[in-house]
Amino acid sequence: MAATQSPTHTLRFDSRLRDAGLFLREAVRTFRATGSVVPSSPALAGALTRHLTERPGPAPLAILEGGAGTGPVSRAIARHMGPEDTADLVEANAGMAAHLQDLVDTDPDFAPVRERLRVHAAPVEEVSREGGYDLIISGLPLANFTAGEVRGIFEHYFEVLKPGGRLSFFGYLYTKEVKAVIAPREDYLRQARSGWVVEEYLNRYGTGSEKVIANFPPAWIHHLRKPVD
Template sequence: MTIPTAPAALAEAMAFLLQFARTARTTGSLVPSGAALSRALTRHIRPGSAHRPRAVLEVGPGTGAVTRHLAQRLGPYDTLELVEANGPFVDHLASALRHDTRLAAIAHRTRLHHGFVQDQRLGDYDNIVCGLPFANLPPAQVKAIVGQLLSSLRPGGRLSFFSYVGGRAGQLLDPGQARSRHVLREAIAPHVVGSEIVLSNLPPAYVHHLLVPARADCDCGATAPSSRTPASPA
Protein backbone atom coordinates (compact mmCIF):
# COMPACT_ATOMS: atom_id res chain seq x y z
CA MET A 1 0.00 0.00 0.00
CA THR A 2 1.36 3.40 -0.88
CA ILE A 3 1.45 6.34 1.50
CA PRO A 4 0.51 9.73 0.05
CA THR A 5 3.55 11.93 -0.57
CA ALA A 6 3.78 15.30 1.13
CA PRO A 7 3.15 17.21 -2.14
CA ALA A 8 0.10 15.04 -2.92
CA ALA A 9 -1.31 15.48 0.58
CA LEU A 10 -0.71 19.23 0.41
CA ALA A 11 -2.38 19.47 -3.00
CA GLU A 12 -5.41 17.57 -1.67
CA ALA A 13 -5.63 19.83 1.40
CA MET A 14 -5.41 22.93 -0.80
CA ALA A 15 -8.14 21.60 -3.09
CA PHE A 16 -10.36 21.03 -0.07
CA LEU A 17 -9.64 24.51 1.30
CA LEU A 18 -10.48 26.08 -2.04
CA GLN A 19 -13.83 24.30 -2.24
CA PHE A 20 -14.62 25.25 1.36
CA ALA A 21 -14.03 28.90 0.47
CA ARG A 22 -16.40 28.55 -2.49
CA THR A 23 -19.11 26.31 -0.98
CA ALA A 24 -18.68 26.39 2.80
CA ARG A 25 -22.18 25.21 3.69
CA THR A 26 -22.01 22.05 1.60
CA THR A 27 -18.29 21.31 2.02
CA GLY A 28 -18.58 21.63 5.80
CA SER A 29 -14.88 21.61 6.74
CA LEU A 30 -11.61 23.34 5.93
CA VAL A 31 -9.70 20.07 5.67
CA PRO A 32 -10.35 16.43 4.68
CA SER A 33 -11.20 13.89 7.38
CA GLY A 34 -8.14 12.72 9.31
CA ALA A 35 -6.97 9.12 9.62
CA ALA A 36 -8.51 8.57 13.07
CA LEU A 37 -11.90 9.87 11.94
CA SER A 38 -11.70 7.78 8.77
CA ARG A 39 -10.98 4.64 10.80
CA ALA A 40 -13.90 5.36 13.13
CA LEU A 41 -16.30 5.88 10.23
CA THR A 42 -15.31 2.61 8.57
CA ARG A 43 -14.76 0.38 11.62
CA HIS A 44 -17.99 -1.61 11.13
CA ILE A 45 -17.35 -2.46 7.48
CA ARG A 46 -16.51 -6.15 7.07
CA PRO A 47 -15.48 -7.90 3.82
CA GLY A 48 -18.07 -10.05 2.16
CA SER A 49 -17.56 -13.31 0.29
CA ALA A 50 -18.24 -14.83 -3.10
CA HIS A 51 -21.40 -16.34 -1.60
CA ARG A 52 -22.52 -13.02 -0.14
CA PRO A 53 -20.73 -9.95 -1.50
CA ARG A 54 -21.34 -6.68 0.32
CA ALA A 55 -22.45 -3.38 -1.17
CA VAL A 56 -21.15 -0.15 0.34
CA LEU A 57 -22.16 3.47 -0.31
CA GLU A 58 -20.21 6.58 0.61
CA VAL A 59 -22.05 9.89 0.45
CA GLY A 60 -19.96 13.04 0.27
CA PRO A 61 -16.53 11.44 -0.16
CA GLY A 62 -14.87 14.78 -0.96
CA THR A 63 -11.28 14.11 -2.05
CA GLY A 64 -11.37 10.47 -0.90
CA ALA A 65 -9.75 10.58 2.54
CA VAL A 66 -12.32 8.18 4.03
CA THR A 67 -12.65 6.29 0.74
CA ARG A 68 -9.05 5.12 0.96
CA HIS A 69 -9.65 3.60 4.40
CA LEU A 70 -12.92 2.12 3.21
CA ALA A 71 -11.18 0.49 0.22
CA GLN A 72 -8.92 -1.46 2.58
CA ARG A 73 -11.97 -3.01 4.26
CA LEU A 74 -13.67 -4.27 1.11
CA GLY A 75 -13.49 -7.92 0.14
CA PRO A 76 -12.60 -8.91 -3.44
CA TYR A 77 -16.27 -9.40 -4.35
CA ASP A 78 -17.65 -6.27 -2.67
CA THR A 79 -18.81 -3.17 -4.53
CA LEU A 80 -18.62 0.53 -3.73
CA GLU A 81 -20.70 3.49 -4.84
CA LEU A 82 -19.65 7.10 -4.31
CA VAL A 83 -22.06 10.05 -4.48
CA GLU A 84 -20.47 13.50 -4.58
CA ALA A 85 -22.17 16.80 -5.46
CA ASN A 86 -19.04 18.95 -5.81
CA GLY A 87 -17.76 18.92 -9.40
CA PRO A 88 -14.05 19.50 -8.66
CA PHE A 89 -14.16 16.76 -6.01
CA VAL A 90 -15.72 14.39 -8.56
CA ASP A 91 -12.89 15.15 -10.98
CA HIS A 92 -10.36 14.57 -8.19
CA LEU A 93 -11.94 11.22 -7.29
CA ALA A 94 -12.13 10.12 -10.92
CA SER A 95 -8.41 10.81 -11.26
CA ALA A 96 -7.63 9.04 -7.97
CA LEU A 97 -9.53 5.95 -9.11
CA ARG A 98 -7.15 5.80 -12.07
CA HIS A 99 -3.86 6.82 -10.50
CA ASP A 100 -3.96 6.21 -6.72
CA THR A 101 -2.98 2.57 -6.21
CA ARG A 102 -5.21 2.24 -3.14
CA LEU A 103 -8.29 3.26 -5.14
CA ALA A 104 -7.27 1.95 -8.56
CA ALA A 105 -7.36 -1.56 -7.09
CA ILE A 106 -11.13 -1.25 -6.57
CA ALA A 107 -11.93 1.05 -9.51
CA HIS A 108 -13.45 -1.77 -11.59
CA ARG A 109 -16.11 -2.34 -8.91
CA THR A 110 -16.65 1.30 -7.95
CA ARG A 111 -19.30 3.60 -9.37
CA LEU A 112 -18.87 7.37 -9.00
CA HIS A 113 -22.03 9.50 -9.22
CA HIS A 114 -21.98 13.28 -9.61
CA GLY A 115 -24.99 14.91 -7.95
CA PHE A 116 -26.93 15.35 -4.76
CA VAL A 117 -27.77 12.13 -2.95
CA GLN A 118 -31.46 13.07 -2.77
CA ASP A 119 -31.52 13.08 -6.58
CA GLN A 120 -30.01 9.60 -6.90
CA ARG A 121 -31.79 6.30 -7.31
CA LEU A 122 -29.98 4.37 -4.62
CA GLY A 123 -29.66 0.61 -4.39
CA ASP A 124 -29.54 -1.61 -1.31
CA TYR A 125 -26.43 -1.49 0.86
CA ASP A 126 -24.85 -3.29 3.78
CA ASN A 127 -22.98 -0.19 4.92
CA ILE A 128 -23.34 3.51 4.28
CA VAL A 129 -20.75 6.09 5.30
CA CYS A 130 -21.95 9.68 5.13
CA GLY A 131 -19.81 12.81 5.20
CA LEU A 132 -22.55 15.38 4.65
CA PRO A 133 -22.58 18.44 6.97
CA PHE A 134 -26.11 17.89 8.24
CA ALA A 135 -26.02 20.96 10.52
CA ASN A 136 -25.61 23.17 7.44
CA LEU A 137 -28.62 21.71 5.61
CA PRO A 138 -32.27 22.80 5.92
CA PRO A 139 -34.23 20.70 8.46
CA ALA A 140 -36.56 19.20 5.86
CA GLN A 141 -33.56 18.15 3.78
CA VAL A 142 -31.88 16.57 6.80
CA LYS A 143 -34.96 14.49 7.57
CA ALA A 144 -35.38 13.44 3.93
CA ILE A 145 -31.74 12.40 3.46
CA VAL A 146 -31.53 10.45 6.73
CA GLY A 147 -34.75 8.65 5.82
CA GLN A 148 -33.46 7.94 2.32
CA LEU A 149 -30.20 6.47 3.62
CA LEU A 150 -31.83 4.34 6.30
CA SER A 151 -34.35 2.96 3.81
CA SER A 152 -31.45 2.03 1.50
CA LEU A 153 -29.84 -0.25 4.11
CA ARG A 154 -30.40 -3.98 4.01
CA PRO A 155 -31.59 -5.64 7.25
CA GLY A 156 -28.66 -5.62 9.64
CA GLY A 157 -27.00 -2.76 7.74
CA ARG A 158 -25.22 0.19 9.32
CA LEU A 159 -25.07 3.90 8.62
CA SER A 160 -22.09 5.82 10.05
CA PHE A 161 -21.71 9.60 9.94
CA PHE A 162 -20.00 12.33 11.92
CA SER A 163 -20.67 15.73 13.41
CA TYR A 164 -18.19 18.22 14.76
CA VAL A 165 -17.66 18.89 18.45
CA GLY A 166 -18.76 22.38 19.43
CA GLY A 167 -21.95 22.34 17.42
CA ARG A 168 -23.95 23.97 20.20
CA ALA A 169 -21.73 27.05 19.97
CA GLY A 170 -22.49 27.24 16.27
CA GLN A 171 -26.20 27.24 17.02
CA LEU A 172 -25.83 30.56 18.83
CA LEU A 173 -24.47 32.11 15.65
CA ASP A 174 -26.87 30.31 13.32
CA PRO A 175 -30.30 29.40 14.78
CA GLY A 176 -30.98 27.37 11.64
CA GLN A 177 -28.34 24.91 12.82
CA ALA A 178 -30.30 24.35 16.03
CA ARG A 179 -33.37 23.32 14.05
CA SER A 180 -31.38 21.06 11.76
CA ARG A 181 -29.63 19.35 14.68
CA HIS A 182 -32.94 18.84 16.47
CA VAL A 183 -34.41 17.18 13.38
CA LEU A 184 -31.27 15.06 13.04
CA ARG A 185 -31.46 13.85 16.65
CA GLU A 186 -35.12 12.87 16.23
CA ALA A 187 -34.47 11.09 12.93
CA ILE A 188 -31.58 8.96 14.19
CA ALA A 189 -32.74 8.30 17.78
CA PRO A 190 -34.46 4.94 17.10
CA HIS A 191 -31.41 3.59 15.26
CA VAL A 192 -28.32 4.77 17.17
CA VAL A 193 -26.30 1.86 18.57
CA GLY A 194 -23.13 3.71 19.45
CA SER A 195 -21.22 6.97 19.27
CA GLU A 196 -17.60 7.87 19.86
CA ILE A 197 -15.52 11.02 19.96
CA VAL A 198 -12.39 11.50 17.86
CA LEU A 199 -10.41 14.22 19.60
CA SER A 200 -7.39 13.91 17.32
CA ASN A 201 -9.36 14.99 14.25
CA LEU A 202 -9.18 18.62 13.10
CA PRO A 203 -11.68 19.72 14.25
CA PRO A 204 -12.64 17.06 16.84
CA ALA A 205 -15.70 15.07 15.84
CA TYR A 206 -18.36 12.67 17.06
CA VAL A 207 -18.96 9.53 15.01
CA HIS A 208 -22.43 7.99 15.18
CA HIS A 209 -23.31 4.43 14.15
CA LEU A 210 -26.90 3.55 13.24
CA LEU A 211 -28.28 0.04 12.75
CA VAL A 212 -31.26 -1.25 10.80
CA PRO A 213 -32.32 -4.37 12.74
CA ALA A 214 -31.99 -7.70 10.98
CA ARG A 215 -34.98 -10.00 10.64
CA ALA A 216 -34.95 -13.12 12.77
CA ASP A 217 -34.69 -15.27 9.62
CA CYS A 218 -32.03 -13.11 7.95
CA ASP A 219 -28.45 -14.36 7.70
CA CYS A 220 -27.17 -10.82 7.26
CA GLY A 221 -23.78 -11.17 8.86
CA ALA A 222 -24.35 -8.11 11.05
CA THR A 223 -22.08 -7.56 13.98
CA ALA A 224 -23.49 -7.12 17.47
CA PRO A 225 -24.54 -3.58 18.42
CA SER A 226 -21.78 -1.42 19.81
CA SER A 227 -21.55 -1.05 23.55
CA ARG A 228 -20.21 2.49 23.26
CA THR A 229 -22.30 5.15 24.98
CA PRO A 230 -24.27 7.28 22.51
CA ALA A 231 -23.22 10.93 22.39
CA SER A 232 -25.27 13.88 21.26
CA PRO A 233 -24.73 14.80 17.58
CA ALA A 234 -25.06 18.46 18.56
Protein backbone atom coordinates in the same frame (compact mmCIF):
# COMPACT_ATOMS: atom_id res chain seq x y z
CA MET B 1 22.83 8.41 5.09
CA ALA B 2 19.25 9.68 4.88
CA ALA B 3 16.63 7.19 3.74
CA THR B 4 15.14 7.88 0.32
CA GLN B 5 11.42 7.74 -0.30
CA SER B 6 10.03 5.38 -2.92
CA PRO B 7 8.34 6.87 -6.01
CA THR B 8 5.01 5.40 -4.83
CA HIS B 9 5.35 7.05 -1.39
CA THR B 10 6.20 10.39 -3.02
CA LEU B 11 3.23 10.07 -5.39
CA ARG B 12 0.87 9.39 -2.49
CA PHE B 13 2.23 12.37 -0.50
CA ASP B 14 1.88 14.71 -3.49
CA SER B 15 -1.63 13.39 -4.11
CA ARG B 16 -2.68 14.13 -0.53
CA LEU B 17 -1.29 17.66 -0.81
CA ARG B 18 -3.42 18.21 -3.93
CA ASP B 19 -6.43 16.74 -2.10
CA ALA B 20 -6.00 19.21 0.77
CA GLY B 21 -5.45 22.17 -1.55
CA LEU B 22 -8.57 21.47 -3.59
CA PHE B 23 -10.63 20.85 -0.45
CA LEU B 24 -9.57 24.20 1.02
CA ARG B 25 -10.41 26.09 -2.19
CA GLU B 26 -13.83 24.47 -2.48
CA ALA B 27 -14.53 24.90 1.25
CA VAL B 28 -13.92 28.63 0.99
CA ARG B 29 -16.15 28.82 -2.08
CA THR B 30 -18.98 26.54 -0.88
CA PHE B 31 -18.60 26.20 2.89
CA ARG B 32 -22.26 25.32 3.49
CA ALA B 33 -21.89 22.11 1.47
CA THR B 34 -18.41 21.31 2.77
CA GLY B 35 -18.59 22.05 6.49
CA SER B 36 -14.84 22.27 7.18
CA VAL B 37 -11.68 23.79 5.69
CA VAL B 38 -9.59 20.60 5.99
CA PRO B 39 -10.29 17.01 4.86
CA SER B 40 -11.22 14.31 7.35
CA SER B 41 -8.31 12.90 9.36
CA PRO B 42 -7.19 9.24 9.27
CA ALA B 43 -8.66 8.85 12.77
CA LEU B 44 -12.07 10.11 11.60
CA ALA B 45 -11.91 7.92 8.50
CA GLY B 46 -11.06 4.92 10.67
CA ALA B 47 -14.04 5.49 12.95
CA LEU B 48 -16.41 6.02 10.03
CA THR B 49 -15.33 2.73 8.42
CA ARG B 50 -15.55 0.70 11.63
CA HIS B 51 -18.34 -1.54 10.31
CA LEU B 52 -16.25 -2.26 7.24
CA THR B 53 -13.12 -3.21 9.16
CA GLU B 54 -15.08 -5.12 11.83
CA ARG B 55 -17.37 -6.92 9.40
CA PRO B 56 -19.35 -9.85 10.81
CA GLY B 57 -18.49 -12.32 8.05
CA PRO B 58 -17.07 -12.89 4.55
CA ALA B 59 -20.22 -11.95 2.61
CA PRO B 60 -19.60 -9.19 0.03
CA LEU B 61 -20.78 -5.70 0.99
CA ALA B 62 -22.39 -3.00 -1.13
CA ILE B 63 -21.15 0.35 0.20
CA LEU B 64 -22.38 3.90 -0.31
CA GLU B 65 -20.27 6.90 0.66
CA GLY B 66 -22.20 10.17 0.74
CA GLY B 67 -20.24 13.41 0.62
CA ALA B 68 -16.94 11.82 -0.43
CA GLY B 69 -15.18 15.17 -0.91
CA THR B 70 -11.58 14.75 -2.06
CA GLY B 71 -11.42 11.14 -0.92
CA PRO B 72 -9.82 10.76 2.54
CA VAL B 73 -12.56 8.39 3.72
CA SER B 74 -12.76 6.83 0.25
CA ARG B 75 -9.13 5.79 0.68
CA ALA B 76 -9.99 4.02 3.94
CA ILE B 77 -12.95 2.33 2.27
CA ALA B 78 -10.77 1.13 -0.62
CA ARG B 79 -8.09 -0.11 1.76
CA HIS B 80 -10.53 -2.31 3.72
CA MET B 81 -12.81 -3.56 0.96
CA GLY B 82 -13.14 -7.31 0.62
CA PRO B 83 -12.47 -9.13 -2.67
CA GLU B 84 -16.09 -8.89 -3.82
CA ASP B 85 -17.19 -5.62 -2.15
CA THR B 86 -18.43 -2.74 -4.30
CA ALA B 87 -18.69 0.96 -3.47
CA ASP B 88 -20.51 4.01 -4.85
CA LEU B 89 -18.62 7.21 -3.97
CA VAL B 90 -20.95 10.21 -4.16
CA GLU B 91 -19.97 13.88 -4.25
CA ALA B 92 -22.25 16.71 -5.37
CA ASN B 93 -19.43 19.24 -5.87
CA ALA B 94 -18.42 18.81 -9.51
CA GLY B 95 -14.79 19.83 -8.96
CA MET B 96 -14.31 17.45 -6.07
CA ALA B 97 -16.09 14.63 -7.91
CA ALA B 98 -13.79 15.07 -10.92
CA HIS B 99 -10.77 15.03 -8.62
CA LEU B 100 -12.07 11.90 -6.89
CA GLN B 101 -12.57 10.16 -10.25
CA ASP B 102 -8.98 11.01 -11.17
CA LEU B 103 -7.78 9.51 -7.87
CA VAL B 104 -9.72 6.32 -8.47
CA ASP B 105 -8.25 6.09 -11.98
CA THR B 106 -4.62 6.84 -11.10
CA ASP B 107 -3.83 6.69 -7.37
CA PRO B 108 -2.10 3.50 -6.09
CA ASP B 109 -4.36 3.41 -3.01
CA PHE B 110 -7.34 2.62 -5.25
CA ALA B 111 -5.64 0.24 -7.69
CA PRO B 112 -6.66 -3.08 -6.03
CA VAL B 113 -10.39 -2.19 -6.08
CA ARG B 114 -10.55 0.26 -8.99
CA GLU B 115 -12.93 -1.82 -11.08
CA ARG B 116 -15.42 -2.10 -8.20
CA LEU B 117 -15.70 1.64 -7.47
CA ARG B 118 -18.09 4.10 -9.08
CA VAL B 119 -17.90 7.87 -8.63
CA HIS B 120 -21.18 9.80 -8.86
CA ALA B 121 -21.15 13.58 -9.35
CA ALA B 122 -24.62 14.08 -7.89
CA PRO B 123 -26.54 14.75 -4.67
CA VAL B 124 -26.61 11.59 -2.58
CA GLU B 125 -30.42 11.55 -2.70
CA GLU B 126 -30.18 10.76 -6.43
CA VAL B 127 -27.99 7.67 -6.05
CA SER B 128 -29.21 4.14 -5.34
CA ARG B 129 -28.59 0.57 -6.48
CA GLU B 130 -30.80 -2.43 -7.10
CA GLY B 131 -30.84 -4.53 -3.95
CA GLY B 132 -29.77 -1.68 -1.68
CA TYR B 133 -26.64 -1.12 0.42
CA ASP B 134 -25.21 -3.04 3.35
CA LEU B 135 -23.21 -0.08 4.63
CA ILE B 136 -23.58 3.69 4.25
CA ILE B 137 -20.80 6.05 5.33
CA SER B 138 -21.81 9.70 5.30
CA GLY B 139 -19.48 12.69 5.29
CA LEU B 140 -22.20 15.26 4.68
CA PRO B 141 -22.09 18.32 6.99
CA LEU B 142 -25.61 17.88 8.34
CA ALA B 143 -25.29 20.82 10.74
CA ASN B 144 -25.07 23.14 7.71
CA PHE B 145 -28.38 21.95 6.23
CA THR B 146 -31.98 22.79 7.02
CA ALA B 147 -34.10 20.39 9.03
CA GLY B 148 -36.02 19.48 5.87
CA GLU B 149 -32.81 18.71 3.99
CA VAL B 150 -31.49 16.58 6.86
CA ARG B 151 -34.75 14.61 7.05
CA GLY B 152 -34.65 14.05 3.29
CA ILE B 153 -31.10 12.71 3.49
CA PHE B 154 -31.93 10.32 6.33
CA GLU B 155 -35.11 9.15 4.60
CA HIS B 156 -33.10 8.34 1.48
CA TYR B 157 -30.39 6.58 3.47
CA PHE B 158 -32.91 4.35 5.19
CA GLU B 159 -34.78 3.74 1.94
CA VAL B 160 -31.67 2.41 0.16
CA LEU B 161 -30.18 0.67 3.22
CA LYS B 162 -30.86 -3.06 3.44
CA PRO B 163 -32.63 -4.42 6.54
CA GLY B 164 -29.91 -4.91 9.14
CA GLY B 165 -27.63 -2.52 7.25
CA ARG B 166 -25.44 0.06 8.99
CA LEU B 167 -25.16 3.83 8.66
CA SER B 168 -22.23 5.80 10.10
CA PHE B 169 -22.02 9.60 10.02
CA PHE B 170 -20.38 12.38 12.01
CA GLY B 171 -20.99 15.79 13.49
CA TYR B 172 -18.44 18.28 14.77
CA LEU B 173 -18.19 18.91 18.50
CA TYR B 174 -19.33 22.20 20.02
CA THR B 175 -20.65 23.78 16.82
CA LYS B 176 -24.04 24.45 18.43
CA GLU B 177 -22.41 26.08 21.47
CA VAL B 178 -20.17 28.24 19.28
CA LYS B 179 -23.05 29.35 17.07
CA ALA B 180 -25.12 30.19 20.13
CA VAL B 181 -22.48 32.80 20.95
CA ILE B 182 -21.31 34.17 17.59
CA ALA B 183 -23.85 33.24 14.89
CA PRO B 184 -26.99 35.16 13.87
CA ARG B 185 -30.06 33.92 15.71
CA GLU B 186 -31.66 32.41 12.61
CA ASP B 187 -28.52 30.43 11.80
CA TYR B 188 -28.42 29.07 15.33
CA LEU B 189 -32.11 28.12 15.18
CA ARG B 190 -31.63 26.42 11.81
CA GLN B 191 -28.85 24.26 13.23
CA ALA B 192 -30.90 23.50 16.34
CA ARG B 193 -33.82 22.29 14.20
CA SER B 194 -31.47 20.15 12.10
CA GLY B 195 -30.05 18.72 15.32
CA TRP B 196 -33.52 17.68 16.45
CA VAL B 197 -33.91 15.58 13.29
CA VAL B 198 -30.51 13.97 13.88
CA GLU B 199 -31.47 13.18 17.49
CA GLU B 200 -34.75 11.65 16.32
CA TYR B 201 -32.89 9.17 14.11
CA LEU B 202 -30.29 8.48 16.79
CA ASN B 203 -33.04 7.69 19.29
CA ARG B 204 -34.79 5.36 16.84
CA TYR B 205 -31.86 3.56 15.23
CA GLY B 206 -28.65 4.46 17.08
CA THR B 207 -26.31 1.66 18.20
CA GLY B 208 -23.41 3.72 19.55
CA SER B 209 -21.32 6.88 19.29
CA GLU B 210 -17.62 7.62 19.67
CA LYS B 211 -15.59 10.80 20.03
CA VAL B 212 -12.68 11.50 17.66
CA ILE B 213 -10.38 14.18 19.04
CA ALA B 214 -7.67 13.65 16.40
CA ASN B 215 -9.55 15.61 13.76
CA PHE B 216 -10.08 19.29 12.99
CA PRO B 217 -12.59 20.06 14.28
CA PRO B 218 -13.01 17.15 16.75
CA ALA B 219 -16.10 15.10 15.98
CA TRP B 220 -18.68 12.62 17.19
CA ILE B 221 -19.15 9.50 15.07
CA HIS B 222 -22.65 8.00 15.24
CA HIS B 223 -23.58 4.46 14.16
CA LEU B 224 -27.14 3.45 13.26
CA ARG B 225 -28.72 0.19 12.14
CA LYS B 226 -31.84 -0.36 10.06
CA PRO B 227 -34.18 -2.84 11.75
CA VAL B 228 -34.50 -6.25 10.15
CA ASP B 229 -38.31 -6.30 10.54
